[in-house]
Amino acid sequence: MIDFYYWTTPNGHKISIFLEEAGLEYRIFPINIGKDKQFSPDYLKISPNNKIPAIVDPSPKDGSGPLSLFESGAILLYLAEKTNLFLAKDLHSRNETLQWLFWQVGGLGPMAGQNGHFSRLPEVIPYAINRYVKETTRLYSVLDKQLANREYIAKQYSIADMACFPWIVPYEMQQQNLDDFPNLKRWFLIMKERPAVQRAYALAQKINPK
Template structure:
């Protein structure tokens, strides 16, 4: 089992993607330092952050004890989860066939369950005008994805069998079901899974990672933050 003597540097903001990595680090029990990147104030465009996350998105990590003992930076939440799981040999199976199952659902999340739910949030909650077609389009797709997840969870405690990075990737997004316009009575397997994963001590602690009030934002009211987040080309 790999040990970590120096803290991993986590560049974080309290979003579903940010919580993936704080939950993973807590589950692993490795030391880490939190660096708040206030995405509503444009911290993600600072040169020192772009040096480790060129897509100007959180989360990102810097591991001073990377491969060969040399520092490494990793951006994109799915890549970070795989890096940490591979390094520490946890929450990612050794068997190649089981790895495929986890990878399928990890990429399902980063390619669909996150982006589509994010568009749902945008058009239903934050857009300056209510475009009914867009709201319906993304709520319908959100509903379809919840149905896919509910079907996969039938008879399973976790998405890909054992608890894995597939669950850590999806839990932060699924906990926002109410603001996404979903009714969990339609998805009983998802409801049970959310409770099961959220009550894991490590995941719960990671999902509860807090920032001071000055580092929070309310996109339903903060017009300056909207300009930073939604006005970039």
């Protein structure tokens, strides 16, 4: 049973998608970041960077005792290795998957996150909005090119897809039009239909109906 410290945001959805896809048993500890719960001293012991998501695995494979982890990319990689799922074994595919996972964590997530932040701000700061909307558009087009000749981001469905999808879901707020990215749009629609993805988003709705 994995303890999953979660809130209903893109970085949280990545992990709920994995847990649902893998059919791992988990229990949710909601960390309402709108109410500053990420700063509570107990949570900081697990996630010292005061962000969600985080997990605690009480029984790692090697019997070394409970393991706690923050950072969504590290969590996805850990869970993929724990379950032998969604991360190919062969050298090329494995590293291609990790490359796109890191691309999401270091690029798409932070840039689209800033885009969302400045687009929602009551004070309009045109420089910031232009910068992050433009950068989001560039990143969408990079992903669109990657998806030109393939169904999923790497050779097979993987943790790279799970990492990227939740950051495309708010595309309208990010001022993006999916019709400008036909390959990305095709992938997005396939992802949206996956039963595990739907279960993950239904769970979000239950935990935070707003």
